[in-house]
């Protein structure tokens with residue numbers, strides 16, 4: 001199979017102010033005057049590396065184009081995922097365990113029991129949940145140096161997950177920061193609210209502002225969870241969505257298409273982890289839901305009730 005990966009050695013980042021300790025000498029010299037003018041403190045947003053991930057498909061192969069815009073260094077990483085394809089796509093991240101190569105992770109994905117194989121070699125590490133063609137989802141994550149992979153699990157009418165058609169790509173983060181340094185980084189801008197995933201539900205605002213910055217965290221004692229936003233179709237209700245998800249447990253699955261369209265969110269995270277996302281939700285009625293499979297039943301968490309309704313508004317209307 002062809003892995004149609006494309007890497008663009010992006011242009012060098014323009015040096016800007018940064019509060020991290022992993023400064024290269026050149027960057028230090030270039031930014032010395034800025035740093036002098038704006039001394040670092042604990043509340044300064046950390047400079048973020050930016051990674052652009054584009055999802056594409058052509059009916060035969062699906063792929064990611066990953067443009068790291070130069071080196072991605074340990075600390076805050078802004079991930080801009082765009083869907084340039086014809087189908088829904090996601091960009092779920094995994095952190096490969098130390099010593100696991102990307103080649104091994106790829107072999108795991110193509111093994112007879114891929115989920116067991118790759119979860120033995122990696123941990124879920126956020127990213128962007130599915131978006132429709134033409135849409136985008138931006139997330140911020142605190143990343144330590146290491147090897148990561150971007151994976152799309154969405155499947156089309158043929159039932160073949162996109163990662164088996166080539167939609168998987170590596171991402172390398174260089175450098176190491178101390179835990180207290182990692183804990184201090186956060187994106188610029190005001191956080192409009194916090195969304196916690198736990199105990200097969202979400203604790204979250206009932207109104208989400210389109211374009212605002214939100215913190216997402218998995219605060220569960222043990223389970224991995226993700227945050228999907230689904231925009232309810234006209235006339236459909238949260239109860240309709242819950243019933244549809246419950247039907248995922250039926251033999252043969254749901255008999256109808258979902259009563260919503262996917263609208264981004266934050267990828268699956270380990271308990272205790274999280275990040276930030278910029279909500280990209282046009283005004284309307286939505287559900288937040290989790291499709292991570294349950295350890296015991298194999299059912300998506302949404303089929304077990306992890307579905308919460310909310311309303312999206314624009315700041316214009318919210319006046």
Ligand SMILES: [Cu+2]
Pocket residue numbers: 223224225226290291292301306
């Ligand atoms: Cu979940």
